[in-house]
Amino acid sequence: MTETNVQQHQQELKKQLWNIANTLRGNMSADDFRDYILGLIFYKYLSDKLNKYANEILSEDGVIFANVNATTEDGKEILEAIKEEALDKLGYFFTPSELFHVIAKAGENGEFILDNVTQVLNNIESSTMGADSAEDFNGLFDDLDLTSNKLGKTPDARNKLISQVLKHLDNIDFHLESSEIDILGDAYEYLIGMFASGAGKKAGEFYTPQMVSKLLAKLVTLNNPKLKSVYDPTCGSGSLLLRVAKEANNEDLQFYGQEQNPSTYNLARMNMIMHDVHYNRFDIQNDDTLEDPQHIDARFDAVVANPPFSADWSANPLHLNNVRFADYGKLAPKGKADFAFVQHMIHQLDDNGTMAVVLPHGVLFRGAAEGHIRKHLIAEKNYLDMVIGLPANIFFGTSIPTCVLVLKKNRKHDDNVLFIDASNHFEKGTNNNVIRESDLERILNAVTKRENLSEDELKKFAHIATQAELKENDYNLNIPRYVDTFEEEExxxxxxxxxxxxxxxxxxxxxxxxxxxxxxxxxxxxxxxxxx
Structure with a gap:
């Protein structure tokens, strides 16, 4: 499949998926229909994937998976053999009568299918019990409640609506035979982005705009393209982890993440599977990262995150005895957990790794405990490598300006910090500003050239700050202190x-x-x- 054909198919797929979303949009909020549409898309994906895999196994015998009769002895024997193979390769299994196409056709013919769909989803999960993939499939469809009044006031109304959605989805070809395995995954991320833009702040919590994800991924893979592991302590839907995979030169990259919201945690696991990430290559956990970290003893080559800005956390004094925070002497404020996430990420970072995190501008200059922690990171640890100012209003649900901090435990440029002010380089959008490819390239150009930047490249955009400068500014990192962007009026x-x-x-x-x-x-x- 050529690049042009892939793009055409992606655009058509996006259009159809959004039309399907609109079937549900009138009945419920964006946050609710997100769970239904993505859950059913995931069922469709699993079905098509299993059908294709089973047919490959059966091809030598001239047998088609959908035609195998599960009530005969021969049929049972065939399905048992396929199940064993599928659990190892795919991580799940279900019978031909439970294929998406079969259920969709039944609904199109006016049959009542809600109970069948619910049973299939339960069977997918139960098929993994005792298998290595069990944890990754456990509770995946918990948000897909087909008895909810959100779908209609009566069972018949709900059945009609779900039947319509399944019919539309059944007509979409996911092109699983193509080597471009991200065709559906890209459309899936498109839907997540559309849901985030439609649902405002709540949805925006689990979605990082594509160009911001790309920037973070480029930053952590710049000098380490063959990294073996990547970790996101607030992984949301997992798109940031997957973006790092696109930039890394390692097909066996291991993904680790933690997400507090149960629904979003399910999305992250679905997203991994839909991007053809084998269940043995990802470990996504559901819990509060600051209060109950699930990977505390592990260290990772790359750490990336877009944590919730200025979130609440316990700031319990007992945390001062925790290995992540003890060395700093103070905790991040109860109502501003930004530096708590930074400290946690540094703890999980390998000695030769790179971390990149998106934060609100306030972390650069706020005083008290945050000022103390910031000074410790710079003066005592010397971990801070770059400060990049981003434009305002690029995230769903908030218009505040943000920045990216890049930290390393073993820095090549250990006598200075690179400041970049990209706040004025963007395209104004309808609801949000957008970082363009040219804007991204300008940032990366400054990062790669660093100490070899010309005067024109430095002017009003970048600055190399010495340790003496940072100390002179009392470790206040407010970008205008270092990058002069003032434009004189005529x-x-x-x-x-x-x-x-x-x-x-x-x-x-x-x-x-x-x-x-x-x-x-x-x-x-x-x-x-x-x-x-």
Whole structure:
């Protein structure tokens, strides 16, 4: 499949998926229909994947999986053999009668299918019991409640709606035979993005805009493209982890993440599977990362995150005895957990790894405990490598300006910190500003050249700050202290204007021009209305 064909298929797929979403949109909030549409898309994906895999196994015998009769002895024997293979390769199994196409056709023919769909989803999960994939499939469909009144007031109304959705989905070809395995995954991320934009702040919590994800992924893979592991302590839907995989040169990359919201945690696991990440290659956990970290003893080559901005946390004094926070002497404030996430991420970072995190601008200059922690990171640990200022209003649900901090335990440029001010480089969008490819390239150019940047490249965009400068500023990292972006306004020479007016006044006596005419020529407003 050529790149052009892939793009065309992606656009058509996105269009159809959004039309299906609109089938549900009128019945419920964006947050609710997100769970239904993505859950059913995932069922469709699992079904198509299993059907394709089983047919490959059966091809030598001339048997088609969908035609295997589960009630005969031969059929049972065939299905048992396929189940064993599928659990190892795919991590799940279900019978031909439970394939998405079969259920969708039954619904199209007017049959009541809600109970069947619910049973299939339960069977998918139960098929993994005792298998290595059990943890990754456990509770995946918990948010798909087909008895909810959100789908309709009566069972028949709910059945009609779900049947319509399944019919539309059944007509979509996911092109699983293509080597471009991200065709569905990209559309899936598109839907997540659309849901985030439609649902506001709540949805935005689990979605990082694509260009921001790409920036973080580029930053952590720049000098380590063959990294073996990546970790996101607030992984949301998992798109940031998957973006790192696109930049890393390792097909066996291991993914680790933690997400507090149960629904979003399910999305992350679905997203991994839909991007063809084998269940043995990802470990996503559901819990509060700051209070109950699930990977505390592990260290990772790359750590990335877009934590919830200025979130609440316990700030329990007992945390000062925790290995993640003890060395700093102070905890992040109860109502601003930003530095708590930074400290946690540093703890999980391998000695030769790189971490990149998106944070609100306040972390750069707020004082008290945050100022103390910031100074410790710079003066005592010397972990801070870069500060990148991003444009305002690029995240769903908040218009505040943000920044990216890049930290390393073993820094190549250990005597300075690179500051980049990219806040004025964006395209204004309808609801949110957008970082363009050219804006991203300008940032990465400054990162790669660093100490070899020309005066023109440094001017109003970047600055190399020495340790002495940082100390002189009392470790306040507010970007305007280091990058001068001030634009001087063109001043009007009032004396020259006055002289010109006098000259014009003399000229007016010899012409039929008005004061307004002369003022227009000078590009200024007339001081008063002149009546003839």
């Amino acid at each position: 001043l009007v020479d009032l004396a020259a204007v006055a002289k010109q007016l006098v000259d014009n006044d003399k000229t007016m006596l010899e012409t039929d021009k008005t004061i307004a005419d002369f003022c227009a020529e000078l590009g200024i407003d007339a001081p008063f209305e002149v009546k003839g």
